[in-house]
Amino acid sequence: SQQGEEDPQALSIQEGENATMNCSYKTSINNLQWYRQNSGRGLVHLILIRSNEREKHSGRLRVTLDTSKKSSSLLITASRAADTASYFCATGQYNQGGKLIFGQGTELSVKP
Amino acid sequence: DADVTQTPRNRITKTGKRIMLECSQTKGHDRMYWYRQDPGLGLRLIYYSFDVKDINKGEISDGYSVSRQAQAKFSLSLESAIPNQTALYFCATSGDSGLYNEQFFGPGTRLTVL
Numbered sequence: 001s002q003q004g005e006e007d008p009q010a011l012s013i014q015e016g017e018n019a020t021m022n023c024s025y026k027t028s029i030n031n032l033q034w035y036r037q038n039s040g041r042g043l044v045h046l047i048l049i050r051s052n053e054r055e056k057h058s059g060r061l062r063v064t065l066d067t068s069k070k071s072s073s074l075l076i077t078a079s080r081a082a083d084t085a086s087y088f089c090a091t092g093q094y095n096q097g098g099k100l101i102f103g104q105g106t107e108l109s110v111k112p
Numbered sequence: 113d114a115d116v117t118q119t120p121r122n123r124i125t126k127t128g129k130r131i132m133l134e135c136s137q138t139k140g141h142d143r144m145y146w147y148r149q150d151p152g153l154g155l156r157l158i159y160y161s162f163d164v165k166d167i168n169k170g171e172i173s174d175g176y177s178v179s180r181q182a183q184a185k186f187s188l189s190l191e192s193a194i195p196n197q198t199a200l201y202f203c204a205t206s207g208d209s210g211l212y213n214e215q216f217f218g219p220g221t222r223l224t225v226l
Binding site: 004033041042043045088098100102103104 | 116143145147152153154155156157160162200202204206207208213214215216217218219220222
């Protein structure tokens with residue numbers, strides 16, 4: 001079964017708006033990662049947040065992690081048409097090495 | 113050149129055929145993974161290998177086998193392909209430095225089983 005569940009499944013916004021995607025998970029984790037996938041291509045790592053961190057920034061990306069609620073959010077500010085892609089959260093658990101469990105993804109469409 | 117390569121990129125085959133998907137990496141990583149992606153289901157782990165002598169089943173290993181020929185090469189085989197194995201297959205690698213490791217993905221192989 002999937003560890004991560006993402007919400008919404010699809011999101012359509014206008015260029016310049018902010019996009020927020022949420023991820024919930026079920027078991028304890030040691031890190032949570034967000035990946036981006038352009039249509040039919042391989043996933044690209046965006047950002048990693050450790051279980052003892054609450055917020056992390058990278059350029060226009062802001063990730064939060066609430067381990068008490070077992071949830072994370074990815075905020076993309078001032079979105080661009082080039083941000084159109086699917087976004088996946090993935091969780092890494094203790095004693096699992098580098099193995100990750102991926103959510104189903106959020107499909108983001110940014111209209112110019 | 114790409115760090116993680118997959119061959120073939122597209123393949124159409126018939127039910128019952130044996131097929132091998134290959135993955136090579138130049139990142140020097142010990143850890144390699146095979147995933148399949150189906151619409152609406154995200155990525156599901158088929159097999160993973162933490163070094164040449166270590167092979168582990170993932171979430172959906174039935175109907176698949178793997179071979180880790182070298183640190184840089186990890187192959188996925190479908191012994192007798194069936195239509196519900198039609199999917200997009202990804203190979204990925206990660207380093208082994210500590211607990212926090214991002215994964216690096218290949219471009220994917222689109223497999224169609226008729």
